[in-house]
Amino acid sequence: MTDSTESTGHTAPKLRLGNDDGWAYAPAPESTDHVELRERYGLFIDGEFTDAADGRTFETANPATEEKIAEVALASDADVDRAVAAARRAYDEVWSQLAPRERGKYVYRIARVLQERSRELAITESLDGGKPIRESRDVDIPLAAAHFFYYAGWADKLDYAFPGRGARPLGVAGQVIPWNFPLLMAAWKIAPAIAAGNTVVLKPAETTPLTALKLAEIIRDAGLPPGVVNIVTGAGETGASVVQHQDVDKVAFTGSTEVGKLIRRALAGSGKHYTLELGGKAANLVFEDAAVDQAVEGIVNGIFFNQGHVCCAGSRLLVQESVADEVISKLKDRMETLIVGDPLDKNTDIGAINSRAQLDRIEEYLEIGEAEGAEPFQTSCPVPDRGYWCRPTLFLQASQSHRVVQEEIFGPVLAVQTFRTVDEGIAMANNTPYGLSGGVWSDKGAKAFRVTSRIRAGVLWANTYNKFDPTAPFGGYKESGIGREGGLAGLHAYLQPEQAA
Amino acid sequence: MQLSPSGARVESPPIDAVGVEERVARLCSRSIKKDAKLQALHLTLSMIDLTTLEGADSEGKVRQLCAKALQLHAALPELPHVAAVCVYPALVGVAKRALEGSGINVASVATSFPAGQAPIEIKLLEVRKAVEAGADEVDMVISRGRFLAGDFAYTADEIASVKEACGEAHLKVILETGELGTLDAVRRASDLAMRSGADFIKTSTGKIKPAATMPVVLVMLEAIRDHYLRTGEKIGMKPAGGISTAKDAIRHLVMVRETLGQDWLDPDLYRFGASSLANDVLRQIVKQRSGIYQSFDDFSL
Numbered sequence: 001m002t003d004s005t006e007s008t009g010h011t012a013p014k015l016r017l018g019n020d021d022g023w024a025y026a027p028a029p030e031s032t033d034h035v036e037l038r039e040r041y042g043l044f045i046d047g048e049f050t051d052a053a054d055g056r057t058f059e060t061a062n063p064a065t066e067e068k069i070a071e072v073a074l075a076s077d078a079d080v081d082r083a084v085a086a087a088r089r090a091y092d093e094v095w096s097q098l099a100p101r102e103r104g105k106y107v108y109r110i111a112r113v114l115q116e117r118s119r120e121l122a123i124t125e126s127l128d129g130g131k132p133i134r135e136s137r138d139v140d141i142p143l144a145a146a147h148f149f150y151y152a153g154w155a156d157k158l159d160y161a162f163p164g165r166g167a168r169p170l171g172v173a174g175q176v177i178p179w180n181f182p183l184l185m186a187a188w189k190i191a192p193a194i195a196a197g198n199t200v201v202l203k204p205a206e207t208t209p210l211t212a213l214k215l216a217e218i219i220r221d222a223g224l225p226p227g228v229v230n231i232v233t234g235a236g237e238t239g240a241s242v243v244q245h246q247d248v249d250k251v252a253f254t255g256s257t258e259v260g261k262l263i264r265r266a267l268a269g270s271g272k273h274y275t276l277e278l279g280g281k282a283a284n285l286v287f288e289d290a291a292v293d294q295a296v297e298g299i300v301n302g303i304f305f306n307q308g309h310v311c312c313a314g315s316r317l318l319v320q321e322s323v324a325d326e327v328i329s330k331l332k333d334r335m336e337t338l339i340v341g342d343p344l345d346k347n348t349d350i351g352a353i354n355s356r357a358q359l360d361r362i363e364e365y366l367e368i369g370e371a372e373g374a375e376p377f378q379t380s381c382p383v384p385d386r387g388y389w390c391r392p393t394l395f396l397q398a399s400q401s402h403r404v405v406q407e408e409i410f411g412p413v414l415a416v417q418t419f420r421t422v423d424e425g426i427a428m429a430n431n432t433p434y435g436l437s438g439g440v441w442s443d444k445g446a447k448a449f450r451v452t453s454r455i456r457a458g459v460l461w462a463n464t465y466n467k468f469d470p471t472a473p474f475g476g477y478k479e480s481g482i483g484r485e486g487g488l489a490g491l492h493a494y495l496q497p498e499q500a501a
Numbered sequence: 502m503q504l505s506p507s508g509a510r511v512e513s514p515p516i517d518a519v520g521v522e523e524r525v526a527r528l529c530s531r532s533i534k535k536d537a538k539l540q541a542l543h544l545t546l547s548m549i550d551l552t553t554l555e556g557a558d559s560e561g562k563v564r565q566l567c568a569k570a571l572q573l574h575a576a577l578p579e580l581p582h583v584a585a586v587c588v589y590p591a592l593v594g595v596a597k598r599a600l601e602g603s604g605i606n607v608a609s610v611a612t613s614f615p616a617g618q619a620p621i622e623i624k625l626l627e628v629r630k631a632v633e634a635g636a637d638e639v640d641m642v643i644s645r646g647r648f649l650a651g652d653f654a655y656t657a658d659e660i661a662s663v664k665e666a667c668g669e670a671h672l673k674v675i676l677e678t679g680e681l682g683t684l685d686a687v688r689r690a691s692d693l694a695m696r697s698g699a700d701f702i703k704t705s706t707g708k709i710k711p712a713a714t715m716p717v718v719l720v721m722l723e724a725i726r727d728h729y730l731r732t733g734e735k736i737g738m739k740p741a742g743g744i745s746t747a748k749d750a751i752r753h754l755v756m757v758r759e760t761l762g763q764d765w766l767d768p769d770l771y772r773f774g775a776s777s778l779a780n781d782v783l784r785q786i787v788k789q790r791s792g793i794y795q796s797f798d799d800f801s802l
Contacts, residue, residue: 464520
């Protein structure tokens with residue numbers, strides 16, 4: 001048995017790792033029985049759900065089945081105006097007058113109810129957005145609750161957070177969030193804002209409004225004074241209306257760099273405060289001294305988490321030439337074990353692409369990559385007939401000049417390049433218009449610190465990837481945005497600037 | 502480390518323990534239900550090395566164990582039988598006679614199990630005696646003291662000598678990972694054992710805690726995978742100690758399936774060293790079929 005090395009001869013050893021071969025996992029769908037979804041959802045303004053003034057609605061669908069889930073009110077300028085007016089009134093008359101400790105109690109209450117209703121929220125998130133239940137259950141919802149818990153704790157300690165400056169809130173915040181982490185982004189925006197004493201008008205993405213509306217129910221049930229949190233649903237026009245409203249003091253936006261630029265232009269000279277969290281094209285640098293198997297796991301986590309719909313995704317793999325063959329071969333093997341399919345199945349690794357439009361965009365990049373001369377690799381995993389799907393994909397032999405290396409794809413597509421020296425790796429990592437995040441893989445501690453300090457990005461991970469915590473600031477360099485969310489920096493963004501003595 | 506017989510890679514790769522634990526946690530999140538579960542439970546039974554390794558073991562005790570191996574549960578005669586019965590060398594003959602013609606192997610621990618603190622000549626003699634008495638498989642322990650002192654050449658020679666003494670019998674090399682301290686050492690010992698002639702690598706004696714933890718097993722599976730991809734040789738794996746529930750066993754099978762692939766879901770390449778696992782698996786099989794959990798008293802010792 002052990003002396004057969006010579007006789008193995010011609011066929012290269014191959015692992016049988018596919019999902020449809022031999023012992024296969026039976027479907028293990030999460031039950032949706034106890035999740036109550038209404039057929040129609042209104043706007044949440046001044047503590048109540050109301051229809052849009054002009055009665056318009058839009059549909060939100062399940063991207064895994066393409067079936068409609070609910071009708072949602074479409075907010076026009078008039079509705080946004082009502083929401084901002086409610087937020088202003090709540091700010092002036094109630095929220096800014098309340099003892100900070102009382103404010104904190106409300107925020108804690110939201111956090112606790114999020115935990116209590118976590119299962120329902122996780123299922124709703126997966127139904128509406130297509131992300132695997134494993135992620136909505138283990139990442140999105142617990143982190144959303146953690147953000148409320150974290151900022152609740154600061155509500156009555158602002159003078160300790162920023163000593164000697166008499167911390168004061170900004171007023172009314174207009175917040176626009178994306179579809180990739182619907183509830184989590186709502187938590188990132190709302191928790192620091194209201195804990196610091198602001199009131200908010202939040203606009204969720206049009207493809208994923210449901211968990212934000214469930215959050216509205218939670219906020220109502222938690223007894224928050226009407227108008228402190230208002231949620232207006234709609235598409236880009238509604239978002240523009242929130243951002244441009246005269247009576248908004250602060251704008252917080254998470255989304256594409258393209259829209260971020262429009263917002264910054266629109267806000268120029270308006271006197272509004274703003275933070276923008278935009279796109280990214282992060283490099284994951286794997287050095288020859290890395291723990292290979294754990295690095296491969298980190299690469300998978302970096303790009304295939306949430307179908308690659310992650311602004312800080314490690315969408316560029318830079319691997320040192322001396323270990324490139326081994327890393328890429330192991331990566332392909334690992335990818336073969338990824339299960340694409342029903343987001344509600346507990347074994348699903350990669351769920352549905354969020355929308356038809358996003359799938360079109362990804363598929364366009366798949367064509368562009370091939371036309372540019374990169375070598376595509378996709379796994380053999382079967383995908384369902386209906387719904388929007390994309391198998392995990394590599395572009396091997398990608399080059400710095402390729403669009404698939406320079407532009408954000410926002411899908412499960414990884415561009416793979418090699419480098420020779422540490423300096424070359426760092427230069428390639430920095431050669432991008434973006435600067436949101438990055439990863440470094442090396443078993444040498446000193447090297448990891450030296451390299452991370454030379455990469456121009458807001459968030460750097462060493463020997464891990466996509467780790468989030470409410471205490472850690474998050475934000476970008478260059479075209480990845482302006483300002484930080486999370487941690488004390490995230491709280492600071494909702495307070496008046498320091499006044500000269 | 503300059504001992505690789507294949508010469509392809511003289512060092513073992515570094516292991517990041519935090520990363521290993523994360524991977525294990527993710528593998529443990531697989532949800533195995535219905536047919537997939539029943540299939541896994543049957544497979545688990547067929548992979549068990551039913552074990553008794555007590556100072557108090559007697560012929561009677563071993564005969565009891567062999568009878569259990571032959572008929573796991575009277576109410577379900579169609580179940581697969583276990584892979585092997587594992588005993589001390591002095592009782593190999595008893596087990597061999599009891600299992601005659603059944604297709605169940607007799608495995609014997611040897612090399613001054615569990616400490617391994619005996620002169621090499623005595624260890625080799627013990628191996629030869631066990632094989633003479635009819636052992637189909639020999640479970641040796643490495644000299645952890647020498648390994649931890651950095652004497653890898655001694656460890657390699659020791660394994661190679663035992664392999665020679667085994668003759669036709671298959672050799673399982675016990676690393677006693679609970680005494681090795683780090684996952685890097687587990688990986689190095691695994692590589693060393695495979696390059697020196699192991700047919701199987703095995704985590705533990707069952708006498709030391711921790712035994713077959715999931716991170717340790719994953720690191721060993723990855724070593725087996727890399728060895729296979731480099732040489733084409735399929736080395737087997739045997740976690741032993743600490744795996745007592747069907748749920749644990751299924752988690753191991755998931756880990757095997759996603760690390761080594763379907764080929765290793767086979768009693769020739771994967772074993773569970775366990776004494777109480779079989780009954781929990783039987784109980785789960787009965788539950789899958791009838792929908793009702795039965796009392797442990799409904800299953801034989």
